[in-house]
Amino acid sequence: MAKKVKSVVKIQIEAGKATPAPPIGPSLAPHGINLALFCKEYNARTANMAGYIIPATITVYTDNSFTFTLGTPPTSQLIQKAAGIEKGSSAPNRQKVGKITMAQVRQIAEMKMKDLNAVDLEGAMKQVIGTARSMGVEVVD
Amino acid sequence: MQRWLELSLETDAELAEAISEAIFPFVEGGVALEQKPVLRPGEQPEDRWEEQPAVASVVLRAYLPVDATLEERRRRIEEALHLARMVRPLPQPTYREVVAQDWAEAWKAHFKPLRISERVLVCPSWVSLDEAGAKPDDITIVLDPGMAFGTGLHPTTQLCMQALLKHVRPGMRVLDVGCGSGILAILAAKLGAEKVIGVDTDPEAVQVARENVARNGVSDRVHIFHGSHDVAPGHYHLIVANILAGVIARLLREGLGARGDLFVFSGILDSQAVEVTKAATNVGLRCVAQEGMGDWVALTCERATLTRQRSVTSQDAS
Numbered sequence: 001m002a003k004k005v006k007s008v009v010k011i012q013i014e015a016g017k018a019t020p021a022p023p024i025g026p027s028l029a030p031h032g033i034n035l036a037l038f039c040k041e042y043n044a045r046t047a048n049m050a051g052y053i054i055p056a057t058i059t060v061y062t063d064n065s066f067t068f069t070l071g072t073p074p075t076s077q078l079i080q081k082a083a084g085i086e087k088g089s090s091a092p093n094r095q096k097v098g099k100i101t102m103a104q105v106r107q108i109a110e111m112k113m114k115d116l117n118a119v120d121l122e123g124a125m126k127q128v129i130g131t132a133r134s135m136g137v138e139v140v141d
Numbered sequence: 142m143q144r145w146l147e148l149s150l151e152t153d154a155e156l157a158e159a160i161s162e163a164i165f166p167f168v169e170g171g172v173a174l175e176q177k178p179v180l181r182p183g184e185q186p187e188d189r190w191e192e193q194p195a196v197a198s199v200v201l202r203a204y205l206p207v208d209a210t211l212e213e214r215r216r217r218i219e220e221a222l223h224l225a226r227m228v229r230p231l232p233q234p235t236y237r238e239v240v241a242q243d244w245a246e247a248w249k250a251h252f253k254p255l256r257i258s259e260r261v262l263v264c265p266s267w268v269s270l271d272e273a274g275a276k277p278d279d280i281t282i283v284l285d286p287g288m289a290f291g292t293g294l295h296p297t298t299q300l301c302m303q304a305l306l307k308h309v310r311p312g313m314r315v316l317d318v319g320c321g322s323g324i325l326a327i328l329a330a331k332l333g334a335e336k337v338i339g340v341d342t343d344p345e346a347v348q349v350a351r352e353n354v355a356r357n358g359v360s361d362r363v364h365i366f367h368g369s370h371d372v373a374p375g376h377y378h379l380i381v382a383n384i385l386a387g388v389i390a391r392l393l394r395e396g397l398g399a400r401g402d403l404f405v406f407s408g409i410l411d412s413q414a415v416e417v418t419k420a421a422t423n424v425g426l427r428c429v430a431q432e433g434m435g436d437w438v439a440l441t442c443e444r445a446t447l448t449r450q451r452s453v454t455s456q457d458a459s
Contacts, residue, residue, distance in 0.1 A: 012161055013171030022145050022204030025244025027173035032251035034286075035244055041345075053165070063295040064251050065286065065321075074162050087166075 004062045007031050012074075015046035015054045032064040045070060053077055072115050075131045078108045089136020097136045105129055105139055143241040144207040145169070148218065149200055150234040151177075156225065157199035163221040167214045168203040175200045207238065252286065255293050257302045261328065263293035266356060280331045283356050286322045286349065293324055297407040300432055300439035301325050301383045304405040308379055308441070309334055316340070316377040316401065318370045318392065319384040319408075323350030323363070329379070330359040338373040339365040370397055381405040383439075386413035390420035398424035398444075407439035414438050 009031065011024060018024055018039040028035055038058065046054045055071035072078075076088065083098030102125075109116075109124035118124035129139050148168075150160070154176070161172040179197040205214045225231055254264045254273035264273040266285040275281050284293070293299065305325060309315065311333030317326040320339030329337045337359075341347050350365045366372045370380075370392065380401035382389055386409045398404075404426060409417050411433060418428045421442045430441040 008176040010174040010176065011171060012165065012174070017170075019170075020245035021170060021241070022147075022239075023168075023170050023173040023202060025242075025247075026145075026147065026204065026239055027175065027202050029244040029247035032248050034248050053171070061295075063298070064248065076162060 006060045006062045006064075008057065008059050010055055010057045010071075012053055012055045013042075015049035015052050016043050018042040018056075028058065031060045031066075033058070033060055033066045038066070038068065042068070042070075049073075052081075072112050075108060075112055075116075075128055076135060078111065079128070079132050079135060079137055082108065083132075083137050085137070088134070092134055092136035095136055096138050099138045099140050100132060102139060102141055105132070145239045145241070146205045146207055146211060146215070147202060147237050147239050148205065148234045149202045149237075150222075150232065151198050151200045152231060154196050154199050156229060156231065157201045160222065160225055160231075161201060161203075163225065164203060164218045167205075167217040167221070169206050170204065173202045175202070204239070252294070257293060257299055258306055261302060261306065263324065280328070282324060282327050282331065284322055284324060284353055285356070296434035296437045297383050297409075297439065298324060300434050300437065301381055301405055301407050302328055303432065304407075304430075304439055304441055305329055305332060305379075305381065308403055308405070310378075311335070313378040314375070316370060316373055316380045318380065318382040318397070319388070320350050320365060321346050321383075323353040323365060325381050325383065326350065326363050326365070327354060327357045327359055329381070330362045331357070334379075335362065337363040338377075339363065340368055340370060340373055341365070342367070342369060370400065375400075377401040379403045379405070383407040386410065386417050389417050393417075393420045393424050393426075396424075398426050402444055404442040405439060406442065407437065409438050409440065411436055411438055414440065 009028060020035040020039060024035060042056055052073040054073060056068045057071065058066055058068040060066045079100060082100045082104040085098040089095045089097040105125050105128050109121055109128045113121065113124050116124045116127055118127055132139055157174050161174060165172060176196045177198045177200065179195045205211055222231060222234065249265065249267060252265050254262060254268055256262050261280045262273060262275050263282045263284060264270060266283050270281055302325065305328050309329050309332040313334045315329040315334045315337045317337065317339040320326050320341045323339055326337045326339035339350055341350065344367055347365055347367045354360055354363045354365060377400060380397065382392065389406050398421065406417055414431060417440060421428055425445050426442040427445045428440050428442045432439050
């Protein structure tokens with residue numbers, strides 16, 4: 001199958017909730033792909049990740065065929081779930097809203113490793129710690 | 142009719158991700174990020190993606206329903222963008238209103254009936270043959286491409302179809318390696334092949350191809366399997382492989398060349414024809430024709446012993 005890429009679109013939506021409504025409809029329909037089929041596939045593949053934002057990167061080829069890959073939830077959402085909080089702090093330096101452990105940081109870093117711009121796990125953990133601080137979430141041993 | 146306010150903003154990839162996360166709670170459904178490749182002067186996006194270039198910028202799009210929540214959502218988004226601007230300069234977003242439409246069916250407008258030759262018409266399954274302008278003696282292929290490759294629109298599919306028209310004879314056994322939507326396997330059967338096997342490593346393609354085979358009434362002669370050519374044992378009069386140059390070269394090294402008499406290879410860029418010709422020659426094949434369309438070529442090869450036999454027979458005849 002000779003494939004030449006026409007466009008690449010990443011969508012960030014909640015697992016299992018793809019529909020042809022916005023943002024999927026207006027952002028993908030102009031590229032000529034079968035949206036109903038994409039939604040069905042996405043929902044089937046993300047069925048066991050309910051509640052998380054699972055990005056999909058869709059590669060559309062010149063004949064309107066397409067493939068897509070799934071990413072991992074945003075770091076901030078994984079931190080929220082780990083800390084058991086609804087959202088981050090509006091004043092992260094003064095008002096702390098939760099705590100996560102180094103073990104949880106490592107777990108998140110391992111999960112996000114392939115999507116992060118980090119050379120090793122230690123670098124990925126530092127990024128996770130940075131995101132936690134910016135949300136007012138403390139990292140404890 | 143439901144109306145939406147579309148927010149769009151072009152920025153770099155890293156910032157787009159951060160903004161996407163920041164505005165996510167205030168938009169409906171989620172966020173779309175369209176990647177724009179780095180282009181050299183005069184290049185089109187499709188010229189560059191082949192080589193997976195760096196992403197120059199990202200167009201972020203998000204949608205807000207036009208209802209009582211609109212102003213509050215927009216205010217929160219502007220706040221988030223204001224905070225982002227404190228870190229790095231950011232262009233102003235543009236807003237436009239879009240009206241809900243049947244986005245789910247819009248893709249069908251891109252796939253229209255296509256006449257491949259005087260005799261062959263490829264028709265999407267939602268268009269009637271009458272509407273498509275089919276003649277009584279046409280060979281028609283009715284397709285629903287799904288996600289699978291092979292709608293007949295691509296030059297390589299068309300090149301392979303032309304080659305099949307030239308070479309398939311009644312009674313032949315044909316193998317289609319990387320069958321995609323099944324379009325080539327179905328054409329081979331409709332041209333009279335006695336037995337056609339299609340294989341694809343993509344399970345989605347296998348399902349789509351099987352549906353298309355049934356739709357075209359050739360299930361008795363065409364069988365689709367999941368895997369590479371090794372799942373379809375035996376010897377074939379003609380093997381067609383419309384994949385990619387590197388994959389074809391590998392398949393030849395792995396023994397595909399010994400499995401048939403005549404071969405049609407495509408999915409090959411003009412600049413890659415030499416590589417595939419060399420791989421074919423190395424396993425005892427001889428390239429007898431090269432056809433091109435746009436940047437793409439299809440090669441027709443045959444076993445060198447077959448060429449020698451033909452030349453001896455023609456000398457005998459003369």
